[in-house]
Amino acid sequence: MLSDEEKQRYSRQMLIPGWDQERLKQATVLIVGLGGLGCASTLYLAAAGIGRLRLCDGDTVGRSDLNRQTLYSESSIGLFKVDEAGRRIARLNPSIVVEKFKVFVDSQNAGKLAEGCQVIVDGLDNLESRFVLNKESFRQRIPFVYGAVHGWLGYAGVFYAPQTACLACLMHPDIVSRDRVPVAGITPGLIGLIQASEVIKWILGRDTSLLGRLLIYDGTDLSFEIISVGKNPACPVCARA
């Protein structure tokens, strides 16, 4: 049951047809990585009233993060991201339960992290861990809301194998990627919010526009392109004969 405060807090979004605040309240969402993407999605998912946010990041805030990681401020530098994020959310929306995990996701802990979540949100900064999460999403049949950025370029998609393709259908795990990528701060913000809206639609049981598809956003010419990602019959993760 929603309290009167909650009814008030969410009154504007509850005007939307098909909106079910109760479902958001009951939902648990795992957000892995609290960088530019994670900050954006976390902030708005908390504001929207997702009952339980499971935050996972083993990193501390550095000055170079502040151009895009909007949950933190100068005073956060050197502190753990999950703690700072938790503090910020508590101020924004006290009714949200935050579970903190000061770890980097790997094949060992992924299973436990994802357990009992309705959605996995990708806020990572490297491909390897993304593929770990992708595998887990397939194993536990939890949708994986993928997002990634590079400079002005950003991708977002929702993978729910075997019903749709998975990340490994889209790109092979052994492609070359690099760390310390250039990032225009707004790109992860934008992609992160697109992820957040897909998460909310999924939890509401509405049509999730990016299911099995990929949004390619290019800030240089502000182009949004949505392509469909077919299942790869030879996918190392989700292929079904």
Added chain:
Amino acid sequence: MANGLAGKTLRIDLARGDIRSFPTDEGLYRHWHGGRGITAKILYDEVPRDADPLGPENILIVNAGIMSGCFIPAGSKVEFGSVSPLTNGPGDSNMGGHLGPALKFAGYDMIIFEDLSRRPVFLFVDNQTVELRDATKYWGMKSLDCEKKLKEDLGEDFEIATIGPAGENGILFSCITHDFGRQAGRTGQGAVMGSKKLKAIAVRGNKSIHVRNLDSLTKQVTEIILRTKKHPNMVPWQKYGTAFFIQWSNTNACIPAYNFQTTFYEDIDRIDGDQLVEKCLITHKACFGCWMNCGKYTKAVIPGKPEVHLEGPEYETGSLCGSNLGMKDINHVAYINWLLDNLGMDSMSGGGVIAFAMECFERGLISEADLEGHSLKWGSVDDVEHFLDMVAHKRGIGEWFAGGSKRAAAKIGRGSEKFAMQVKGQEMSGYDGRWAPGMLLSYMTADIGAHHNRSWTITVDMAEGRDTVEGRAKIVVYLQHIRPLFDTWCICRLFWGELDITPEEIVESLNHITGWGVSVAEVLRTSEMIWNLNRCHYIERNRDNGRSFDYPPARAWEDKIPSGPGTGKGLSLAQIDRMLDEYYAARGWDEKGNPTRELLEDLGLGYAADRLAKAGFLGRSIPGGIPPVRGEKYKPKAF
């Protein structure tokens, strides 16, 4: 998506009310061809082996296939698939009409219903608008009445599928009804729909279906239609529909009479095609895109009863609810057909169950006391009406028969199993197999129980000699591969045999639509994959060797045909065993009727072999290996 697909797949969680649309998995279609193929694969993958068919873990799949709705002769079918409560194996049933095409015109290839709804709902699909709407006011309505009401409420141009009281009450041979007389009747799909509290599906769409090569498709199909207009079979077909075969079947001693006691019906002239056309016909009725209009929309007029409108009775219902019940007037047959349709029961299984009950009554195994003071005599339409009411509402012994004749026989006992005319729990179609060994073998081995459509071997028996069983197995296997393909593509099967349209032609259309460029050999392989996957699924669920499920009731070998042209004919258990041995060998299964690893791996079903092995029923590999080609090409003669 220019390949005949609409592009979207709906998954609907009835418990949570979630409605999600996914891009249709083209790879899956390429592999399994949609329709029966996709349902078989999804059921195999997604339904736990211990799941109760009427429980939350079973799913109901509505699939419009790859060719349905495309400009192709009788591209009208829609396939329903779920684990069957009747056979407790993978079940599928399809129907013509206009629902399948409508689904694709609305933009969806498939709808998958998961879990159980708490309150009665119906699915409303109007292009992109997809809603689960409250169906409380429709719950309890009879099938045809409900469709009428929904059309009034939503609009004439909605295509609607409903279930009746039988489906709601979990009668295991319930059907799904559409277009006031098209039924997906077999394997109790209606019961599954009812268990999910899904009263109806209403679809409307105005989108286009895009195919790979419309010009060549149009050219080819137009040519086929114009050519076949002059085919000699077109005339009887358009005039009588399948009811045409009732006389033929009686003359050839394969029509079931008095619950399959004999194969000759003395009053055939009162229930045959001529009677139907003369006394009952209102209008001819065709499915989407079919120029053969075998559907007969009719009325049943019985003094003292309201005049009722229905579609049929076609051959199966005409025989199973006609001669098989000793009915003496076509109006009575039609009326029983209407009763079953409106209650939402399969008129084939229904006919079988009534006949079984009638014989039980004749033999004193059930009494008037059991029947609330009514009798249940051959040819009495009032008795049938009352009996069906008891069954549909599970009143008294009605509950026994609500599970079909197999379960009823288990309750009644006292030797009644012998004449419960079913295999795997599903009642037989309208052909007696005692002097048609191939047909009997088809019943025994069909994946969904005693159903004729998997391989309609009756004409083969006529042509190849009805007294011999040798060599029949290979042909049955071939037909079991080619006939179900039509269910896989979701087009009608009837024009193939009847109008001499070759499989090559149909595969050519398939390629025009999909651009796959497949050959007949390839599609036959796909069909064999489906067949074996279903076999594995069935064995895993029922946890016994395949052979133990493949025997007909004892009447098939203990009783000889007592009257008519087939007098004295019949099969011995030895002959039946021989056919089974031949059949398993022809399929590459072991003598226990279990698929072997060699075969499954040859078909790219290694994972099924592993699962079957884990269940402990993988066939022992055959000395000398599996036959390189399973089944033997055969061209059934048209009439």
Added chain:
Amino acid sequence: MIIFLKAGGELRTKLNPDVDYYTRRVETERGQTLRDILTGIGINPAFVAFAYKDDKVVRLDHVPVDGDVITLQPPVSGG
């Protein structure tokens, strides 16, 4: 035959487009897979995360036909 390659993000520079800012016109013989074509023009397939043709992802073993327009996308790993 002629096909047109487009590229997003960093790949654009590697592709050195000639038709316009994104697009390069490539002359190849029939039957070559996308992978062959890329290696042919000196792009290491390992730097291509995925490619797509009329809004559908195509694999690197896809064999283009005359006039195809195929867009290459780089791996994007930042967050």
Added chain:
Amino acid sequence: MRIKVNRDKCTGCRLCLQICAIEHFNEINPKKAALRIEAKFPDPGKYRPFVCTLCGKCAEVCPEEAISRADSGAYIVDRDKCTNCGVCVPPCPVGVVFQHPDHDYVIICDFCMLCTELCNTGAIVKWEKAASLEAKGV
């Protein structure tokens, strides 16, 4: 030139609708056909096709003068002039002026006669007699 309708012969197979849309829009979509079939079930249990009767009401009411009678006798819609305002839809006595969301013009039968060629029951047939009469200006 006319299309004769033998209403009792229609079996509701919709082949006519399919070929019509294929011919004029190169798409499989009965909702883009220039004729319609009315199904009255369960009572009385009849199909009835409706095709253009060449009455010309659509042309009369068209504010853009986008509908004009061609030499063939058929009323042809000028797809550029037509604004899809829909004024011509209600006046049609048999309801065979159609609008479809994909198109910004109305759909009216141009008497290509393909439907009559496919129909296998004689529900809709070419009416030669009328054609000759019209030639005589009767």
